[in-house]
Amino acid sequence: MKEWLDKYLKELNLTDSMNQTDGFCRLGYTEEEWRSIDVFVSLAEDMGLKIRRDEAGNAIARWETEDSSPAVAVGSHVDTVKGGGGYDGVAGVLCGLAAVKSLKDEGFQPAAPIEVICFASEESARFGVSTIGSKAMSGLLNKKEVEYVSDENGITIRQAIEDMGLSWDAIDAAERPESDLKSFIELHIEQRTRVEDAGADFGAVTAVACPIRLKVIINGQMGHTGTTPMGKRKDAFVAAAPLVTFISEKALALSASSSVPIVATASTFELKPNAMNVIPGTVELGIDIRSVDDSLKKEMEKLIREKCDQLSESFDVKIEVKTLVHNPSIQLDEAVMRKLQHSGESLGYKALVLESGAGHDVMNMVAKWPSGLLFIPCKNGLSHHPEEFAALEDLEMGTKIIAQYLKMETSR
Amino acid sequence: MKEWLDKYLKELNLTDSMNQTDGFCRLGYTEEEWRSIDVFVSLAEDMGLKIRRDEAGNAIARWETEDSSPAVAVGSHVDTVKGGGGYDGVAGVLCGLAAVKSLKDEGFQPAAPIEVICFASEESARFGVSTIGSKAMSGLLNKKEVEYVSDENGITIRQAIEDMGLSWDAIDAAERPESDLKSFIELHIEQRTRVEDAGADFGAVTAVACPIRLKVIINGQMGHTGTTPMGKRKDAFVAAAPLVTFISEKALALSASSSVPIVATASTFELKPNAMNVIPGTVELGIDIRSVDDSLKKEMEKLIREKCDQLSESFDVKIEVKTLVHNPSIQLDEAVMRKLQHSGESLGYKALVLESGAGHDVMNMVAKWPSGLLFIPCKNGLSHHPEEFAALEDLEMGTKIIAQYLKMETSR
Numbered sequence: 144m145k146e147w148l149d150k151y152l153k154e155l156n157l158t159d160s161m162n163q164t165d166g167f168c169r170l171g172y173t174e175e176e177w178r179s180i181d182v183f184v185s186l187a188e189d190m191g192l193k194i195r196r197d198e199a200g201n202a203i204a205r206w207e208t209e210d211s212s213p214a215v216a217v218g219s220h221v222d223t224v225k226g227g228g229g230y231d232g233v234a235g236v237l238c239g240l241a242a243v244k245s246l247k248d249e250g251f252q253p254a255a256p257i258e259v260i261c262f263a264s265e266e267s268a269r270f271g272v273s274t275i276g277s278k279a280m281s282g283l284l285n286k287k288e289v290e291y292v293s294d295e296n297g298i299t300i301r302q303a304i305e306d307m308g309l310s311w312d313a314i315d316a317a318e319r320p321e322s323d324l325k326s327f328i329e330l331h332i333e334q335r336t337r338v339e340d341a342g343a344d345f346g347a348v349t350a351v352a353c354p355i356r357l358k359v360i361i362n363g364q365m366g367h368t369g370t371t372p373m374g375k376r377k378d379a380f381v382a383a384a385p386l387v388t389f390i391s392e393k394a395l396a397l398s399a400s401s402s403v404p405i406v407a408t409a410s411t412f413e414l415k416p417n418a419m420n421v422i423p424g425t426v427e428l429g430i431d432i433r434s435v436d437d438s439l440k441k442e443m444e445k446l447i448r449e450k451c452d453q454l455s456e457s458f459d460v461k462i463e464v465k466t467l468v469h470n471p472s473i474q475l476d477e478a479v480m481r482k483l484q485h486s487g488e489s490l491g492y493k494a495l496v497l498e499s500g501a502g503h504d505v506m507n508m509v510a511k512w513p514s515g516l517l518f519i520p521c522k523n524g525l526s527h528h529p530e531e532f533a534a535l536e537d538l539e540m541g542t543k544i545i546a547q548y549l550k551m552e553t554s555r
Numbered sequence: 556m557k558e559w560l561d562k563y564l565k566e567l568n569l570t571d572s573m574n575q576t577d578g579f580c581r582l583g584y585t586e587e588e589w590r591s592i593d594v595f596v597s598l599a600e601d602m603g604l605k606i607r608r609d610e611a612g613n614a615i616a617r618w619e620t621e622d623s624s625p626a627v628a629v630g631s632h633v634d635t636v637k638g639g640g641g642y643d644g645v646a647g648v649l650c651g652l653a654a655v656k657s658l659k660d661e662g663f664q665p666a667a668p669i670e671v672i673c674f675a676s677e678e679s680a681r682f683g684v685s686t687i688g689s690k691a692m693s694g695l696l697n698k699k700e701v702e703y704v705s706d707e708n709g710i711t712i713r714q715a716i717e718d719m720g721l722s723w724d725a726i727d728a729a730e731r732p733e734s735d736l737k738s739f740i741e742l743h744i745e746q747r748t749r750v751e752d753a754g755a756d757f758g759a760v761t762a763v764a765c766p767i768r769l770k771v772i773i774n775g776q777m778g779h780t781g782t783t784p785m786g787k788r789k790d791a792f793v794a795a796a797p798l799v800t801f802i803s804e805k806a807l808a809l810s811a812s813s814s815v816p817i818v819a820t821a822s823t824f825e826l827k828p829n830a831m832n833v834i835p836g837t838v839e840l841g842i843d844i845r846s847v848d849d850s851l852k853k854e855m856e857k858l859i860r861e862k863c864d865q866l867s868e869s870f871d872v873k874i875e876v877k878t879l880v881h882n883p884s885i886q887l888d889e890a891v892m893r894k895l896q897h898s899g900e901s902l903g904y905k906a907l908v909l910e911s912g913a914g915h916d917v918m919n920m921v922a923k924w925p926s927g928l929l930f931i932p933c934k935n936g937l938s939h940h941p942e943e944f945a946a947l948e949d950l951e952m953g954t955k956i957i958a959q960y961l962k963m964e965t966s967r
Contacts, residue, residue, distance in 0.1 A: 224828065334779045366937060369764060369845045373803065374810075380821055381803040381821075391785065391793040398786075409793070410831055412829065501782045526782060527778060
């Protein structure tokens with residue numbers, strides 16, 4: 144099975160080698176993502192699955208049965224961030240297909256349909272909006288809110304979707320009725336080292352930590368770098384710098400004093416006019432805050448707002464703090480989590496029950512269907528990085544756990 | 556004369572009103588700069604001056620005399636930064652022409668030719684290379700070094716110059732022999748408030764503070780913002796933030812403890828990958844350091860390099876510091892400075908003898924010809940900013956001082 148996993152891991156990544164200095168780049172709703180989904184489709188067809196591409200660009204590969212009861216589904220995505228790894232997303236799609244293959248190989252006959260779903264545009268890397276495909280499938284896509292959100296080239300989500308041959312106006316039709324699915328599970332690389340650190344083999348996930356995202360806009364005053372004395376400046380960059388330090392130090396301190404961790408990152412930054420001889424007049428800072436403890440996130444936001452007030456006064460600049468996203472954490476289905484845990488344990492693998500620091504397609508699916516998330520380890524917890532890596536042994540373990548779960552859920 | 560100055564100030568700025576929320580944008584070697592130079596040319600022609608456009612795009616307006624002795628020249632530029640003001644550069648060109656007009660109006664007959672020069676592309680805003688026109692005229696243009704330097708759209712200096720109908724290969728011919736000019740003076744807005752603060756009316760400049768410019772490249776490690784624990788990060792932005800604070804605080808402290816001021820600015824910044832859910836892996840920081848005391852600039856560079864070593868260790872990131880520019884300060888001609896000072900004082904204006912924090916075309920001209928620089932006040936010292944402003948009274952004063960100087964230098 145490892146050979147099969149290795150072969151199709153590369154094919155789904157459109158590559159001959161997983162060793163890529165610059166990583167992979169398959170942004171959502173681009174030709175690159177589409178080519179990878181095409182590999183998924185043709186692989187699923189070869190396995191005898193029936194393919195449907197929905198109105199959001201999701202690909203649904205279905206093991207049809209005579210019994211038309213709700214399907215048991217497994218899935219993830221194949222898009223990546225810029226310079227990302229080849230396992231985030233792909234691992235879930237690959238192991239889902241491999242699990243179906245292994246069930247077919249052993250002659251298993253499911254009593255209910257099984258689906259492997261490849262969601263479109265999970266990463267927020269292109270538009271700042273994540274999990275578009277699974278939002279559409281579970282009826283959570285706020286069309287009005289995102290229609291004219293654009294990428295760095297000014298292409299809107301509407302336009303990007305139409306450019307892929309889909310119809311924005313028809314995207315609502317991607318929503319599926321509750322009766323379509325019995326449950327949904329996703330396999331994902333952990334993106335941390337908690338499973339490994341605990342001496343466990345895999346993770347069964349209880350909840351997903353969703354972000355609060357802030358935009359901080361600091362308006363100082365432009366001026367000539369050579370002629371404006373140091374004491375007479377309103378340099379927006381100088382006002383922003385202590386905030387970056389504060390966010391990092393405060394998140395570390397809050398994590399140390401709380402029962403669950405919190406992470407906070409100043410991850411985006413724009414400086415204007417960005418010219419060697421002009422004092423920065425305006426900066427815009429994007430901040431991502433995550434924890435499964437929502438009160439901890441709110442505490443962090445409050446501390447950041449207080450710090451901004453203080454910096455505004457100290458540096459005589461105007462600071463505006465906007466809340467871009469404020470998503471409470473999402474609880475996954477406990478029964479599905481237990482089943483995933485027991486599926487793994489019945490095969491001799493040691494489970495760690497934990498929460499997820501990152502968002503995944505499953506967080507939308509759980510709004511409509513009982514859903515669960517399975518983690519396999521990845522090297523050094525590295526993700527969204529060219530050196531992202533998961534061992535074939537762990538992909539094989541994930542495949543076996545999924546197969547075990549599907550078998551249990553679709554046995555006569 | 557104020558009415559005349561007001562009219563042509565607007566015409567040279569291609570506008571009906573100096574009140575522009577977004578300021579002016581006439582980058583070097585663009586249609587906008589060329590249209591402004593065309594106004595200069597047609598105004599000079601109307602005054603009976605002879606026009607020559609040289610191979611670098613400089614426009615030279617000459618009051619020819621029977622005596623073909625070296626000319627006494629005055630000039631500046633009309634290009635601006637993005638969102639810049641309408642006085643930086645234009646003031647010098649305008650007052651030069653106005654001075655010639657006033658001499659003509661009073662029937663003055665110069666014994667030597669007088670020139671008003673409008674230099675091309677003084678600002679570094681487009682290419683990061685400043686004073687291209689005056690460098691070419693004084694033989695200081697390093698063609699090899701700048702040929703393939705490009706703007707943000709990837710257009711090289713070579714291409715930009717060719718796009719304006721000039722020939723890059725012929726640009727050397729813009730260099731003038733020493734015998735062409737007797738002396739050169741430039742009028743410029745001060746871009747600080749030292750003249751005003753000292754209770755003076757104008758400034759006579761001794762030297763130009765030229766920059767040391769550094770590029771600091773910090774390489775940390777990308778990672779998922781939601782899953783990488785705070786204690787396990789190598790966030791390049793978090794490593795950069797204390798450096799921005801350090802530069803600002805250290806320049807302030809060094810200025811307080813030295814006889815001349817120093818300014819240092821973190822003015823450009825690029826963050827990669829600049830995505831909401833990815834920890835910043837790489838940042839590039841541009842630093843501009845200026846003082847007329849070269850040893851003070853070197854001290855500042857040394858302190859920055861030491862701070863980078865310390866940050867590299869504290870944050871476990873790689874930091875590289877490159878010196879982009881290291882220009883020693885430039886002494887202007889003392890005799891010309893005295894003449895400018897006395898010209899103003901003879902008219903009843905109070906002079907402050909001071910240095911310039913910014914570079915100007917005069918710093919190239921002085922390499923070949925005795926040259927001086929005259930400052931007129933500008934409101935709040937603001938420059939490279941839409942609210943840049945100089946009073947018509949001060950433009951009139953500048954005109955009178957230039958006229959007085961030209962008269963003195965070209966009398967029979």
